[in-house]
Amino acid sequence: MRDFRRTFFFLALSLLIPFSLRAQVTSQRILHAADEPQNWLTYSGSYASQRYSPLNQVDAANVKNLELKWVFQAQSLQKFETTPLVVDGIMYLTQSPNDIIAVDAKTGRAFWVYHYAPSPQARPCCGIVNRGVAILGDTLFMATVDAHLVAVDAKTGHAIWNVKLAEPAAGYAMTMAPLVVKDKVIVGVAGGEFGVRGFISAFDSETGKQAWRFDTIPSPDQAGHESWREGDWQHGGGAVWMTGSYDPDLNLVYWGTGNPGPDWNPAQRPGDNLYSDCVLALNPDTGKMKWYFQFTPHDPYDYDSVQVPVLVNANWKGTPSKLMMWGNRNGFFYVLDRATGKFLDGHPFVKVNWASGLDANGRPITTPQPAGEPTFPGIQGGTNWYSPSYSPRTGLFYLPAWENYSTIFTGIDTDFHEGQRFTGGANTAPIPGAENPVGARQGPVNVYTEALGSGAVIAIDPATGEKKWKFDMHDVNTGGILTTASDLLFNGGREGYFQALDARTGALLWKQNLGGEIIAGPMSYRVDGKQYITIAAGNNLFTFALRE
Amino acid sequence: MKLCRLSLIVLSQCAILCAVFAFCGSEVQAQGQDRAPVYFPADIQYGAQIFASQCTACHGENGDLIPGVNFRAGQFKRVISDNDLRLTITTGVPGTAMQPFTFGASELTGIVAYLRNMSTFDTRNLMLGNKTRGQTLFEGVGKCATCHAVNGKGPRVAPDLGDIGTIRTADLLHRTLLDPAGAMLPVSRYVHAVTRDGKTINGRRLNEDTYTVQLIDEQEHMLSLTKADLRDYSVVKTTSMPSYKDKFSAQELADLEAYLLSLKGVK
Numbered sequence: 001m002r003d004f005r006r007t008f009f010f011l012a013l014s015l016l017i018p019f020s021l022r023a024q025v026t027s028q029r030i031l032h033a034a035d036e037p038q039n040w041l042t043y044s045g046s047y048a049s050q051r052y053s054p055l056n057q058v059d060a061a062n063v064k065n066l067e068l069k070w071v072f073q074a075q076s077l078q079k080f081e082t083t084p085l086v087v088d089g090i091m092y093l094t095q096s097p098n099d100i101i102a103v104d105a106k107t108g109r110a111f112w113v114y115h116y117a118p119s120p121q122a123r124p125c126c127g128i129v130n131r132g133v134a135i136l137g138d139t140l141f142m143a144t145v146d147a148h149l150v151a152v153d154a155k156t157g158h159a160i161w162n163v164k165l166a167e168p169a170a171g172y173a174m175t176m177a178p179l180v181v182k183d184k185v186i187v188g189v190a191g192g193e194f195g196v197r198g199f200i201s202a203f204d205s206e207t208g209k210q211a212w213r214f215d216t217i218p219s220p221d222q223a224g225h226e227s228w229r230e231g232d233w234q235h236g237g238g239a240v241w242m243t244g245s246y247d248p249d250l251n252l253v254y255w256g257t258g259n260p261g262p263d264w265n266p267a268q269r270p271g272d273n274l275y276s277d278c279v280l281a282l283n284p285d286t287g288k289m290k291w292y293f294q295f296t297p298h299d300p301y302d303y304d305s306v307q308v309p310v311l312v313n314a315n316w317k318g319t320p321s322k323l324m325m326w327g328n329r330n331g332f333f334y335v336l337d338r339a340t341g342k343f344l345d346g347h348p349f350v351k352v353n354w355a356s357g358l359d360a361n362g363r364p365i366t367t368p369q370p371a372g373e374p375t376f377p378g379i380q381g382g383t384n385w386y387s388p389s390y391s392p393r394t395g396l397f398y399l400p401a402w403e404n405y406s407t408i409f410t411g412i413d414t415d416f417h418e419g420q421r422f423t424g425g426a427n428t429a430p431i432p433g434a435e436n437p438v439g440a441r442q443g444p445v446n447v448y449t450e451a452l453g454s455g456a457v458i459a460i461d462p463a464t465g466e467k468k469w470k471f472d473m474h475d476v477n478t479g480g481i482l483t484t485a486s487d488l489l490f491n492g493g494r495e496g497y498f499q500a501l502d503a504r505t506g507a508l509l510w511k512q513n514l515g516g517e518i519i520a521g522p523m524s525y526r527v528d529g530k531q532y533i534t535i536a537a538g539n540n541l542f543t544f545a546l547r548e
Numbered sequence: 549m550k551l552c553r554l555s556l557i558v559l560s561q562c563a564i565l566c567a568v569f570a571f572c573g574s575e576v577q578a579q580g581q582d583r584a585p586v587y588f589p590a591d592i593q594y595g596a597q598i599f600a601s602q603c604t605a606c607h608g609e610n611g612d613l614i615p616g617v618n619f620r621a622g623q624f625k626r627v628i629s630d631n632d633l634r635l636t637i638t639t640g641v642p643g644t645a646m647q648p649f650t651f652g653a654s655e656l657t658g659i660v661a662y663l664r665n666m667s668t669f670d671t672r673n674l675m676l677g678n679k680t681r682g683q684t685l686f687e688g689v690g691k692c693a694t695c696h697a698v699n700g701k702g703p704r705v706a707p708d709l710g711d712i713g714t715i716r717t718a719d720l721l722h723r724t725l726l727d728p729a730g731a732m733l734p735v736s737r738y739v740h741a742v743t744r745d746g747k748t749i750n751g752r753r754l755n756e757d758t759y760t761v762q763l764i765d766e767q768e769h770m771l772s773l774t775k776a777d778l779r780d781y782s783v784v785k786t787t788s789m790p791s792y793k794d795k796f797s798a799q800e801l802a803d804l805e806a807y808l809l810s811l812k813g814v815k
Contacts, residue, residue: 410586417628420628421629426586428586431734444755445735445754445755446735446755446756446757447733447734447735449734450734450735450737450756450783451734452734472758473758474756474757474758475757475758495757495758496757497757497758497759511759
């Protein structure tokens, strides 16, 4: 009897072990995120950052039957930019300033709230926002607006460690969701409007100890420093404020960098201003750079290149290739070889007049506009940080766009004072007296966009750079894009509609007015056999699924 | 009531509100703008009037009575950007006679524009308006009141101007009177719609999105139209509001603008 009990005990234990291990989000699980489409394990859904869900329960025929399943109301009136993670039925979302909330992904009911009070010295340029967390094992990682990285127990919401990366009073902040690669947590710092010197850092996920740091603006002993004049590099910007991507085969992480400082007065910083407005390919173990590609050398327009790098394995000119696709704020869509950083192709996707095109190396052929004349695209860009998507089924790249939108830039000599805005001039709308459109709507009435620009979802054929289709929106498009294995595309913009389009044709299939601007990326997951789709809008997080 | 030179703004607060830009810390010249230092004549003029009534008691006509502060020379103690200037005016400086002022956005724009241009602005060129004469023009030969209401009194064909003095700068009001179509906010444009059953709707747009448009029609009905239900839809980029460029003299324009700037809403 005792032997039977012992045998039964070990049999039961052996059955339980896989479940307990299952609860741990190992780096292997993140590597193979596509094998568990019910979950959403990273900010962009996978290391390739295609923001593509392999789920297909909701399709073109039944999408009209989507209904609201639950709402989470944020305890904040700040912009709501989170993309939640979902792990085995538990959703982890963030709300301003730096709270993490674990909720039942089926009902939206909370398990716990972790509250972090950032320093009052924090001064993020463009809102006290956070875009999400990363997970490894049973630990969540959050970057904070006062430039800390905190580790939190995913089961209890209690802090495990907390490290300070930089001085918030100097303008350093963090708003991105971190990227976990192997045993490291990788983040970058924002602050490009305060003349910070940007960097990317990796931390040991267990201890919080810094493993490496890569400065995006090189000091005199580093390669690339020759692109700066004398001491300009010390407040040269190059902030990193969106989540990167990872190619495990090449063992490279990819990060976009922001504008040089000061933003709008290039006369104050002669040279290409490396590594501002670049994509950087770094070894995630050491932080060593393998290659870089600069989209907008010597940028006068604040064309941050922080967009999420989209990694695609596909044929290029008939050869299987490791590609990187990039819809840049400067108005051009790029295809790069992500093994080498070689420029393969590039085309404008909105009206562009600051450059007549790209040369054979991808360098812009600049056509600066006369003083007082509008530059297209304007300061918010042809697109901005909002996540694009790539569907391996359609082979199309999708991005949210600001169309026919321009700004008059004026550079002004500006002294650097630590912690103060260091933008070097001004940007004004081409309509006299009209406010320049900002990233966020100030109220429910759309006041300016007809004369100052409009929005769109644009589908691009990466092989040619041509637009396959375009879905026009009256107001600008500030939301990310999700595509699914049923060839649906989900997106919403500043006017607050959440829409499902046919990813092959751009036809509208379903829409819902959520009553608040969408400045976040949609995501999808499955619990108990039901597919859910989640999006933040206004100050709420909405989750939809098919009617029973 | 005829308002005398440099006294357009109510003077009652002048004696008790002393604008003292005496900040602690080292002297910093006015520089390091993070917004465009683009200042318009109408704003500068409006600011000169406010300055005369609100600020001169402490700062003096030339803005140089406070030690270490000289507006005409661009010398401040801590202010660097225009935003700093606005903040100091609206929050005051604790421990000094500089009290917080409750100026609206238009007034702040004017004051900042004037302070930044004191060295070159000649107050002898001030074209001072008289708001009472302006109101007479508004309700009389200007025919403004045939379309615009003020605080709910009047038609709704055009926007109610009861708080226009707080939401539009002096410069923008000036340009609107000269070029109404070019300066009006796009959202306020008229729209023309024809429904599928042939009904024509004209009205002033209140809001619009990809799928719908909200408007107040010529009969003052609030309507929300679904674009998919319309046979024809267009935004009219002209306006029935006339330009006053050749209708009014410079003095009459100044009077009308003075009246409009005095409209600060129901408090």
